[in-house]
Amino acid sequence: MAVLLSSYLICFPGTDVDQCRLKLVNYEAHENHISHETQGLSKTHLVVRRGKPFKITLMFDGLWNPLIQSLVLEVWLGDMSERIRVQFSDEWSDPLRWTAKIYQSDMNPQSVTIHICSPVLSSVALYDLLLHVETKQYRKSYVVGKFVLLCNPWFKDDPVYMPLDVQTEEYIKSDYGLIYMGTPLNICRRPWSFGQYEPGVLDACLKLLQVSPQHLRDKNQDLIHRADPVYLSRVLCAMVNCNDDLGILLGKWQGSYKHGVNPTEWSGSADILHQWVSSNCSPVRYGQCWVFAAVLCTVMRVLGIPSRVVTVFNAAHDGDGSEKVEEYYTSTGEKLNLSKDSIWNFHVWVECWMRRPDLGSGFDGWQVVDPTPQEKSAGIFCCGPCPVLAVQQHHLTAPFDASFIYASVDADIIRLVVRDGLVVGRTVDTEAVGQLIYTKSMGSDKPENLTPTYKRKKRDQSAGTVRNTARRGQQPLIMMMNTNELGSSCSTAQSSLMGGVAGPSQSFEVSLDIDGVPTVGDSIIMCVTVTNQSNSSRVLMEYLNAQFKEFNNSPQKSFWKTRRKVYIKAGEVLKLNHTIPPSEYEAHLAGDDIVNVAVVMKDIRADKRVLAAQEFSIGSPQITTEIEGGDTIKLKDEHTAQVSFINTFLKTLSGAVLTVEGSGLLEGKHEARMFFLKPGEKIETQVLIMASSPGTKVLMATFSHSSCPNVVSRSFHTVSVMTV
Template identity: 70%
Template structure:
């Protein structure tokens, strides 16, 4: 029986968690019905809200079912009860014992506790082994005597990992962390750049109807399951195996996975990645389309969906952002970046650096690698490079990254490069390298996740990397051959660098830094400051070349939208501060709402030809959208509540074709809009919506504002909503 049919048949036989079955034959003892005691079991097993249709329990911990027999008495002296659990073609029988303790520590057991036995009913406590496979099990009852045997299909239940149980390989001792990394359906994603971190909430949605079923179906349609069902079931005891399978199934590159990735071009045939605010809508769309990939995802979407599935399956998980994450295409732990002598970044390398990259950490023991690698494991579902022939990364122990043990299996070298590779920055002129420096600090500038019980970021950087000894390389000024390579997705980080004249006796040279004044905001001027310090004993004539380019967080920069250059005279020991301003009119036509600006300056000594490079990347903040929930941010389930959403035009110009859109998975059906043909400076566009939640947990209400003056610039606002059952 396949998974979908199994679920459908079970739902047809369930009413308020009680399964009714007719008796068979003329024997005097027959089963009348079975109560799965859902309320009691889900509280005991920390699975409340995961499903309304089926019992969900955790491995290694007893759960209770009550058998009710017909008025004819069951005599345990002449008839014995045997329960049987089945997972696919595998099954195990367990005779019902009268005992207050687990009678079969290494296998399944079924016990009637002393004092629980009633003449016409029996409360049976079923316990699975700690090393049990995750999945949906069928349960059967056999009533056996010396002369006959009667069998009943009792129903089905779902078995998950048990991070509350010490012997489970996903055990996590801290209750507060289990609340955050298993039970919480709400998270914060950190994006932008390490100098200007932006936050957006995400609804993991594990309590939304159908999400549990979607996560189980993901296992059932995996290539591993189709290839060998029994082997797949046997290996599902291991969270290392589960995380590897799920990681590959979140992207659709090799299988019937959930999400299709896209990083540029139009998104008209799907949903733009920035428009997602939760996992439930994505999982529902995947199931309803019969496992066709959902369009589209990027790294934070892939990671958030993976986090949802792993939390549902019982593996503690959290979403982690790496700022300035390297993509080491050739595995040499070096990232090459090329710049022109005018400060323009060039797309000439196979390597790349993403302003931010998002993956997942899953908590588990690693008996396959040794206890020193227990704890958090990096699992990255974004399809970047193949691992063992499929687009999957991890589970890689964070401890192996910290120890720089690059021989550890599960993509340790690739993950290490992501957080700690070195950058080689090259200045190129006429196909030759005329300047070079090595930067050992910029990659993995900050690594963070949502703090426990707080929306503030927790800095994880020291868990991944130790302080490196600076290796500031001097520039070479004799032309060198340049190794050309294919286009990539490079990026430059803020840096402070020194260039030394290459002579027989090294003399002091120039120091250059580049900074952004304040927090750049769409519609406002961008103020830049280049600081040049002359450490030499003589005056110098310099040429300053400054260039600004727009780029996506993981893509190659476009052509410069703004340039400037001028001659600068500097005295010995002098420090000059060169101020520059980019006007809104100079960037609004090319800058999209989620883009990042790359600015670089090259300072050239006119006499010595010495060149010094400094670069900076930053994101531009959008004006705020205000979302106010009537009565506060906590609402009651299945009760109407009003939300007021508005945007005030803080720009200095009139906006045409203003549109304010409000949506929220689990709160609103579809999207609701407000439109204004003209929105004057200081005026407001607003929308009042009625929200109602049908399930408990934390939801996210999202609003977007756009206008026809600059269609690519979209402002977004988010508000988390806590739904209670009181």
Template identity: 65%
Template sequence: MYKKEKLHFWSPLSCTTATQCRLKFVNFDALENQSFHETAGLSKKHLVVRRGTPFTVTLQFCSRSFNPHRDSLVLEVWLGNRSERIPVQFSDKRSDTHSWSAKISPDGVHPQSVSVHICSPANSSVALYHLQLHIETNQGRRSYAVGGFVLLCNPWLKDDPVYMPLDAQLQEYIKSDYGLLYMGTYQNISSRPWSFGQYEPGVLEACLKLLEVSPQHLKDKDKDYIRRADPAYLSRVICAMVNCNDDLGILAGKWQGSYEDGVKPTDWSGSADILHRWASSNCRPVRYGQCWVFASVLCTVMRVLGIPSRVVTVFNAAHDCDGNVEINEYYSSTGKKLNLSKDSIWNFHVWVECWMRRADLGVGFDGWQVVDPTPQEKSAGVFCCGPCPVVAVRRRYIRAPYDTPFVYASVDADIVTLILQEGQVVGRKLDTEAVGKLIYTKSIDSDAPENLTGVYKSTKKRKQPAVVMKYQMMPGVGNTPSPPGEIPPGLEVSLSIDGQPSLGENISLCVTVTNQSSSPRLLMEHLNAQLKEFNSNPERSFWKAQKEVRIQPGEALTLHETIPSSEYESVLAGDDIVNVAVVIKDVKTKETVLDAQEFSISSPQITIEIEGGDVIQMKKEHTVQVSFTNTLAKTLTGAVLTVEGSGLLPGKQEASLVNLQPDKKIEKTVTIEATSAGTKLLMATFSHSSSPGVVSRSFCKVSVKAA
């Protein structure tokens, strides 16, 4: 019976003086193999190699030398309860990537040792394998459990379905442990760095554990092991396991309320800490995640497993609950956005693209695939989404698996905006442009964004003009009325934000009203501003204004409005999102038109300065100076400056002041020391007791070089 053993790169075994050839120890040549397989740094516990590419194991014997005329070597590879015998042959020919092989080259035989080149099929399953050696002679057979190795996908190999041809792509989408997430609104895009952390100790082991506790594995281990050869299957399993809604998954999601029993989603800056917490807690879900956290952790796991992946942000992403590719939005006649629809527009939504050939669909659907782990809608009864071919979204092949209709609606649904007054629809606007306004990912070898909008959206989409209706009864909440008689609009209105609103400053609005009729008109202007979460409709209003306006025939009138900082300073914090709407109503004809904008408030910056620059040596101390200057016009009470950095600092370090006067500074000096090479992140946050949340957050990318 085969007995699994913990891997040692050199596995000492017993020797006797018998005449049989006996195995003394095995050298897994970890450094050389992992360098050749582009897996260096992924694990200190296991040999990590890629499928379809040979790796070398050196067998050293005792008692007597290995004699190829008397001794036959057979390797047996075990995966769960299944095994495959691989006779070791003498050959210097290239290995066949479609079957297991084990070869000894002529120069690999020495008096007391032989070097065996082992090659797995290019379609092998991703898993931890165990290896047995059988030495067979005329006198019998001796068997040894010699250790194990982890087999990953191989995007460097043409025969592998995750093959990626360009080295720059492989560096960015497999090997890079650093990324950028794009957030905010499409008019004010902010970026924040993320440490994928695939080289942090224990991360690879956590990813393997994730596969071992999946429902598919727990239900049928052998079937799961076989199916793990397919990257589409792997991505679907991992996607469901990143959220904990149906299984022993990694993250619990939360979008409102208190986060005191966990970590606020905005406080995460890397995947390693999340994966460590999950693995060390016996698979209890880590609290809490939101879309960018789910996506970033998924990207880490996929890169570890060898599937090229990148994080993608869709600005103005539609969440289409009823599948009609239409999002209804409701406003009151005074400009307040109403929470009457299950559908919603997220200011931004983050998912992952994974690169693979789709053998189940054909070559036309190869390439980037959307995989979305944020638990929004169920797919085949489970909270996961994808893999959905991006090309299918662009070409509207909505029957292509998986979840193409949902992804298509996310980037290309129509928005129908209805203005309600006393239960009646008094205005209607159709927008075919707003959803999927911008789609961004980090560029290769650059912190600049790459615009993917044209990759997802065809320019041939039919455009429809906006229309205005009079007094059409709304048959039911959430349903768009079918207007029996549409009238051409006599009024047009547009709303814009002047500049980039910053915390502590007044917000300047510009309203342009155009009278397309031949008569002068008396209008009522209503303005309303509401705080909103990025993924839902706004709730409460914090500012309102109204006034009468007269406009001449054919005139385009520009109105300037201001939201004083005093009206929002107790409500808004840095990076908060505001929905502001203007409703223009003709007092006589009752014609009603609306425009709305959503924008985020920028916050004062925190300065992070590393002594000697942001490239540091591993295991060497470096001093960091962190400071925040109060640029607001008021004194901030209970000011706290916090610094943290996974792999650089133990825990959080803080500085505090009872009162931080205007134009005064709060500072904190910390000493960092990196324990491993790669890209690390320092994060600094500033808050004060009178703010509803964090006032400012800054990051610094640190490149750690091996000592």
């Protein structure tokens, strides 16, 4: 990368200034980008990391005489500048100031290489660089150009330093990740293309800083504070949502998405950032928690702050700070939408790695930063950075938002059974919230369980507490989003007698098992197990209820329910089997639904009630994607992708549509249509893909049909792009 120069001249009369003109500057971009681990981030700017020297080569038209001509660089940031006198030296001087030097070996009268080093706590920004050639008689100045300065996780004195290469490879350089979704016992994973090497993504991240309220309010103060990753993460967290500013994404969690994109259709950050820039900073419609988090992770990695996407299963939204969330059920097992707070089946946020000098070294390391607009923090919709260690150690006054984040992973659930306005049953579940906390492992597609880093085991609680001990010690089922590679699992929820601990003569337990993970078109098979631990027989009334719900909302009205009288002997264990056929639920599906099933077992004589509940998702039929020659392709080479769907239903599907798209691989969407797709019949399409940038890309396929328009199958296929 070399640039021609513009210049201006200050000199005394009669001075000969033509003997040494600067005609060209070579930014040595290829070598600098390799040295600074910034390859692929920009084709237009030199991109370097703070605290590490980079070099530029000056080419003169004539001879430069260092005995009478001094070289002075001037770095501009906003309205602030610093002059750097170029020196001959083999050692660096003050690490807190800009320095520039020439090695003796780099000395040539017509071509001089200057090594420039910024302070390790320089601001992340786009800088202007000037060169002054000065003598006692004149000064000639050249506008050299611009360069981008990023955080440096490879440098030990940078607050974002990570000691291991495998860490920086995963949390800075990797443009591919996995987002975990679903329910704790039925976990889905979907790939995400962070896209930091896509054209224009770095420029979008820099623009995000330039249009922040902090920059618009006081440009120079903002630029100064950008040296601090704590400040940066807080600004960027607020800017990913558009609630207070010119931010990137508008959130939407229910209703129609016809004026934008359904959040489930995004598979990468680059398209979102490009759309935001091209629309002059109008918010992109629409995002949900995993979209907000994935875009923030992209921005952080681009700017040099190590980051990863983290999923909390059964995340509590505790708006009143009580660290308790109440859930209400009817006496027949229907879940009610009465609580101001809620439990999300999963919630996705970001962890960023940095030192916390404001809190002390004990809180260095991973920090929670959550861009999903839920509650305001210091008057704006952002959350964090909060040390994960502060959450684990219950330091709830630690900035920022430790109390809210603690409740997200460790609040208690108070489940209340109500009848005629009265509470007739109550349990306290201390284990369900934050039951699992997952992120992608370093260098692997396996999940890393972060739960112990957030949570210490709670001591035994008082009477009436219920612990969710189902499947303890077993790994939950993990599947690629919307595929049939499910195997078999059994989900268990367990409850003891409500309303306090009864004596041995009257206690009994209820558990609820879901047989496997049903796919659309399968029956939902359940087993209610009742254990009579008392020394007398009982007459029970069983109420079983099923409702659909979105991952972050209370259930809708029941789509299926049943009841029956049950007789159980002393010490007996009864298994009560139930089946919900697909005809009972298909018409009620609305997309990526989760089913809430609850059983209330009432002791008729004692008027006591026991509740057990479970939530699980219904899988979608599989879409198959195959890349000619395998899943590793060469940059700029054309390859064929074959995408197909086989109708595994027992009925003909009308209006079948198979759609394929992929940022960085395809322009636009490609569709195949069939008026009727008979059972066992295949719909397929071939598309030509060509990668425009290296890294990992995601090819997304979607199948829909008019027979049940709310049911959509999606698959995500990763493609590795090599430069050679």
